[in-house]
Amino acid sequence: MNVQNLNAFDPFADEGDPLDNAQDVGSQQNYIHVRIQQRNGRKTLTTLQGLPKEYDAKKLLKAFKKEFACNGTLVDDEEAGQVIQLQGDQRQKISAFLVEEGIPKTTIKIHGF
């Protein structure tokens, strides 16, 4: 007497926390986050985080710098990965630039005030 169907899965077993290792629940992983940070005075810093792998951050940074006439760097963050930092509030310009390059607008999330 061996019914394989029945002993394969115990529906009442304690599964533990179903969301225990689900990192991407409610995560914002697929978004490109564009943030702004205040510096001293009326200076600001724009950060771009979550660029998809297929884009070369270095080249993008170069294009940004040329297009927006601002300086910027590439920062490696252990959590966020490569982050592009630009001087000044370039959020709308970044968004416009990326959309023009064919990145869907829905994946770009602009934060800040």
Place this chain on the structure above:
Amino acid sequence: MSEEPLFDPSLKKRKSKKVAFSEDPLGADADPTSPSPAIIEDTTTSGDAVDMGPKTVHEQMKQNGVGEEEGEKKEDEDFKAMFGDLKKKKKKKDIPLDLGDEGSGTSTPTTAPAATEDLDFSDLKKKKKSSKKKAAFDMEAFEKEINESKAKEADDEEVPEGPVEEVDEAELGEDPFAQSGPVGLDSGNEPWLKSDRDYTYQELLHRFYAQLHAANPALLTSAGKRYTIAPPQILREGNKKTIFANIAEICKRMHRQPEHVIQYMFAEMGTTGSVDGSGRLVIKGRFQQKQIEHVLRRYITEYVTCKTCKSPDTLLTKENRIFFMSCESCGSRRSVNAIKTGFQAQVGKRSKNKTG
């Protein structure tokens, strides 16, 4: 430049603004540094409209009912509605989260038919009644033609329904969607009722709403309740800190934990801060009321208003480390994004590495 407002190059251009939350799918790219528009859209700054759920014909009716009916008077009415209790300081006294009454000027083309329809069913109701019989006769006269070809539906719109309908007729003439269905007709009068062809969804939908509103006239009028919260009171503490004085009141109004709101604000603004003894929020950095307001609006659209029915009457509960928002009025339940602080660049001296 101690009291000089920062991050706002366009401050001079600031016009007397009516701060009304309106669920506006258009007008996306709200640049936060530009003067905040008269109507703040329900979009994130990235321009993607926050999905507040589909716009129903009912909503269209409501919005256009308010928008078109009142026409010129709208502004005043708005002011009354918004500032009825706060006559002294008219400007920027309330932030109404306007759920029903959307900026009719920016309405999408699809709302156009509803607009005309709305005129029929709300303010022109009485006049319409008189013209209705006439219209019915005309309809019968046209019945054969309609059966012959659907293309003649356009003719329905041009049926002279009586002199009182002239306004409507004019609008229908411009209306790109006029052919989509006999929108200007009341229930029971639709010419397609007697025809053999399959009814389109639009026609049936309009018929449904026409009958609904005919049976319950209160639906259109009672919908004008707005969700208002007091505007954030922003003070400057010293040179580098901003005090958000009435955050407790606002949180109470939104039925949200202040911690959640504060967490969101700090994550969004990329800063830190603390709550002082009297419950005020001290934010590092210089922020203007407009900017705080903008962040609050985004908080409301993301964490307060129900995405399905747009009601602000929601509860936020945490289960399994995930926040769920359940709507009190429509019963929908959905998870909301966790608040996540992103990458924080190094600003200021590295020695006092507090803000990260």
